[in-house]
Amino acid sequence: METRVAPHAQGKVYVDKLFGTGMAAKQASIQYGKENVVDASMGAITDDTGTLICLPTVEEQLRTMPIQEMISYSPVAGIPTFLEAAIKHTFGEYRPDAYIRAVASAGGAGAISNAIWNYSNVGDTILTHDWYWTPYTTICNETGRFLRTFELLNNEMQFNLESFSTSVKNLLLEQDYLVIILNSPNHNPTGYSISNKEWDEILKVIVEESHNTTKTITLVVDIAYIDYTSNPIQARSFMKKFSDLPSNILVTFAFSMSKGFTAYGQRTGALIGVSSDKTVIEEFENVTLVTSRARWSNVNRGCMSLLATIYNDDSLLTKVNSEREKYNTLIKERANIFLQEAKRVDLKVLPYYSGFFITISCKNPEDVSNRLIDQKIFVAPLSMGIRIAACSVPSTQMYGLATKIKDAI
Ligand SMILES: Cc1ncc(COP(=O)(O)O)c(C=O)c1O
Known part of the structure; x- marks a missing residue:
């Protein structure tokens, strides 16, 4: 194969598996309806309607910023x-x-x-x-x-x-x-x-x-x-x-x-x-x-x-912190739903303290992920397991997820 890039750059290909999974989840949402698809691949906070959120004070400040300051x-x-x-x-x-x-x-x-x-x-x-x-x-x-x-x-x-x-x-x-x-x-x-x-x-x-x-x-x-x-x-x-x-x-x-x-x-x-x-x-x-x-x-x-x-501005900082806390609580609630069910069905989860993601160690993560995709559940396949984004799965969709993952594994 002819190559024109310098030797150090030859053979570089970026395979963004996560992006691919995210795109597939979006496609499935269009095809089958948002409520019928679980997109647990995205590393950003969504509310319980599945909409990406921006902290309100952050949005307000950005929208009222003089254009010169922005550009x-x-x-x-x-x-x-x-x-x-x-x-x-x-x-x-x-x-x-x-x-x-x-x-x-x-x-x-x-x-x-x-x-x-x-x-x-x-x-x-x-x-x-x-x-x-x-x-x-x-x-x-x-x-x-x-x-x-x-x-x-x-x-x-x-x-x-x-x-x-x-x-x-x-x-x-x-x-x-x-x-x-x-x-x-x-x-x-x-x-x-x-x-x-x-x-x-x-x-x-x-x-x-x-x-x-x-x-x-x-x-x-x-x-x-x-x-x-x-x-x-x-x-x-x-x-x-x-x-x-x-x-x-x-x-x-x-x-x-x-x-x-x-x-x-x-x-x-x-x-x-x-x-x-x-x-x-x-x-x-x-x-x-x-x-x-x-x-x-x-x-x-x-x-x-x-x-x-x-x-x-202390009042702005307090507002941002409390807005974030609200979503932090939401993520925690979702994670708890998953973790409690995981415990019940004996699904081994890696130690989760808090944050956006929960991970399950498993063999053949790609196969497990594909089996979940068959059920319209999109997770992030990693090299040694699969990752669930508690930040972006609505609470209602968290119920039953651990059981389905356990079955897929
Ligand atoms: C572990 C970890 N570190 C760093 C980042 C940095 O993100 P960014 O470059 O968007 O600030 C991310 C974002 O997903 C991350 O997951």
């Missing part, structure tokens, strides 16, 4: 008031005692990608858990990195420290820069959250390793779903632990407005760096800014301005 360019690093708000939102009451800087990014995905690019070499291996958001692989492949996984869960269905520790140690023997991505709380796809005790253990491993080496360890904490915990204030308490770490450990947070502010397609987020060393954090800010300039120049001004406005 103007913004500084590459991001609007300063947005960066301040992103930092405030990320840490809440648990800001670490460290130097902290933020650089705007095209969503959480852009933040993760920028961290990988600047804190690992081409050819390096990035570490994450075995259940993970698949774009991590795409980002690694596209930037000439490899992705290696450790087991997220042990037999007790808790964070697998042993697997994590072994992987960290092995990779540090192989390369000078190690980027580790941990997605918590409300991990996608399982809904698992790393406990504070587990964070202590994770940090102990990293800090011990950092003492034995001059190599750089960069932690990327992917907090895309942090606002959908039972207690979003308390969910941030682990962040205080990133105070006074050795200077060869850089902690970064991938902040995203996609889920927390229902601004999915507005592509607004930030990479937030935390370091005990002023030069390290200044370097972080500089290199991240250059990567942003090269990749997308600057990000959506209107959406950055929206966050700044919300954080500049």
Whole structure:
């Protein structure tokens, strides 16, 4: 086959299985009627009529924003008031005692990608858990990195420290820069959250390793779903632990407005760096800014301005938080319906704390998914299981779902 792309780009094909499933679900809804189709594939919040929702205050602010504010360019690093708000939102009451800087990014995905690019070499291996958001692989492949996984869960269905520790140690023997991505709380796809005790253990491993080496360890904490915990204030308490770490450990947070502010397609987020060393954090800010300039120049001004406005007005912030809480409760109710039934029919579900998704580990996920499609149920087939989007399945459709999945498996 003739190819005209440069060698590094040859053979690239993006197969978006999830998008395909979503399209098939929409088609089925048109054909058979919305009420007869269960679309559990979509990672966005819908109300119980199946309509995608936007937090009302977010909508109001966007609709009343002066057009110039929406369409103007913004500084590459991001609007300063947005960066301040992103930092405030990320840490809440648990800001670490460290130097902290933020650089705007095209969503959480852009933040993760920028961290990988600047804190690992081409050819390096990035570490994450075995259940993970698949774009991590795409980002690694596209930037000439490899992705290696450790087991997220042990037999007790808790964070697998042993697997994590072994992987960290092995990779540090192989390369000078190690980027580790941990997605918590409300991990996608399982809904698992790393406990504070587990964070202590994770940090102990990293800090011990950092003492034995001059190599750089960069932690990327992917907090895309942090606002959908039972207690979003308390969910941030682990962040205080990133105070006074050795200077060869850089902690970064991938902040995203996609889920927390229902601004999915507005592509607004930030990479937030935390370091005990002023030069390290200044370097972080500089290199991240250059990567942003090269990749997308600057990000959506209107959406950055929206966050700044919300954080500049306590009453707006309170409103947004309570609007989000309403949907958080709705997701929780739906998840509970599913989990209670799963327990009744003995369907093993991976540990779900809260968040958008629930995952069932199974063999041949594609076959299971196809069997469910025959019953007009659309789930996300993963490599080791299937994922149910509690964020988008109306409560009435949650009843009976666990039983049907159990039968399909
Ligand atoms: C685990 C995880 N991380 C990060 C993101 C980032 O999303 P975005 O790039 O839209 O901010 C998502 C979105 O689905 C996600 O599921």
